[in-house]
Amino acid sequence: MNMNTIQAFLLEFQENDPANRVPKELAKNPEYTGRKIFSGLVCGAADADNDILASLKGNEEAKIDLRQPSEWLAGAKSVLSFFMPFERWITEENAGSDWPTDAWLHGRIEGQAALNKVTRALVDGIREEGYGAVAPSLDPSFILYKEECTSNWSERHVAYACGLGTFGLSRGIITELGMAGRFSSLVTTLPFEPTPGAYKGLLEYCSKCGTCVGSCPVNAISIERLKDNLACDAFMDEIKRAEDPYYGCGKCQSGMPCAYEIPGRG
Numbered sequence: 001m002n003m004n005t006i007q008a009f010l011l012e013f014q015e016n017d018p019a020n021r022v023p024k025e026l027a028k029n030p031e032y033t034g035r036k037i038f039s040g041l042v043c044g045a046a047d048a049d050n051d052i053l054a055s056l057k058g059n060e061e062a063k064i065d066l067r068q069p070s071e072w073l074a075g076a077k078s079v080l081s082f083f084m085p086f087e088r089w090i091t092e093e094n095a096g097s098d099w100p101t102d103a104w105l106h107g108r109i110e111g112q113a114a115l116n117k118v119t120r121a122l123v124d125g126i127r128e129e130g131y132g133a134v135a136p137s138l139d140p141s142f143i144l145y146k147e148e149c150t151s152n153w154s155e156r157h158v159a160y161a162c163g164l165g166t167f168g169l170s171r172g173i174i175t176e177l178g179m180a181g182r183f184s185s186l187v188t189t190l191p192f193e194p195t196p197g198a199y200k201g202l203l204e205y206c207s208k209c210g211t212c213v214g215s216c217p218v219n220a221i222s223i224e225r226l227k228d229n230l231a232c233d234a235f236m237d238e239i240k241r242a243e244d245p246y247y248g249c250g251k252c253q254s255g256m257p258c259a260y261e262i263p264g265r266g
Helices: 003-016 051-055 088-094 102-128 155-161 212-215 229-243
Strands: 044-048 078-084 165-166 172-177 182-186
Touching: 003 078, 003 102, 044 155, 044 172, 051 155, 078 155, 088 102, 102 182, 102 212, 102 229, 155 165, 155 172
Parallel strands: none
Antiparallel strands: 044 078, 078 182, 165 172
């Protein structure tokens, strides 16, 4: 596999796999049945010994203790990251109001299930070619430290290291196709050419317009500081209690200037 074949594989999945469509038996609204969840793709790669990834081990400022690629997989050569944007029906229906719409909940839950499926298939495909591969977020040794709002792997930080985009005030990653969607990643012994990042700073793509500040139902975002993860997480718990097994919010991604593109560069 190379980057071109991986991109083709992911796009083919989006187009043809039923997991990328809302199933009739789960549709919260009959009109959602059969609608695509993801459309579009941004991919990137970083060396396993990438300096950004190395800096995230025991990083108290970033509140993350990133387990390094070689700790996930002996002989690791590369880290791959990819972003799948939501179809616009999901983000457009979720813009405004203080509670997530059914459309967004489908994107968050059925969308994540689809993303997990294609990530596992990609790992299997690389292994079939004789290389090692592991998806840290799907591995049994992945740990989410909920009280500290951190973990031993971060799709967003890995995406930044792989050249996909920079952070916004909401702590989401703004890619060339915006931030409304989901990320996945894997570590592999298959070597890939690193993707050159077109940025130098953590918040370079964020215009700091403040739109997401006013959209947050729990005032967790500020122009002066990054998102208050504890407030956000408490709201997520509230949503899950009301919508179980669904949860998600996405108000800082829906209806934003950065929802579908880098602000000012569209």
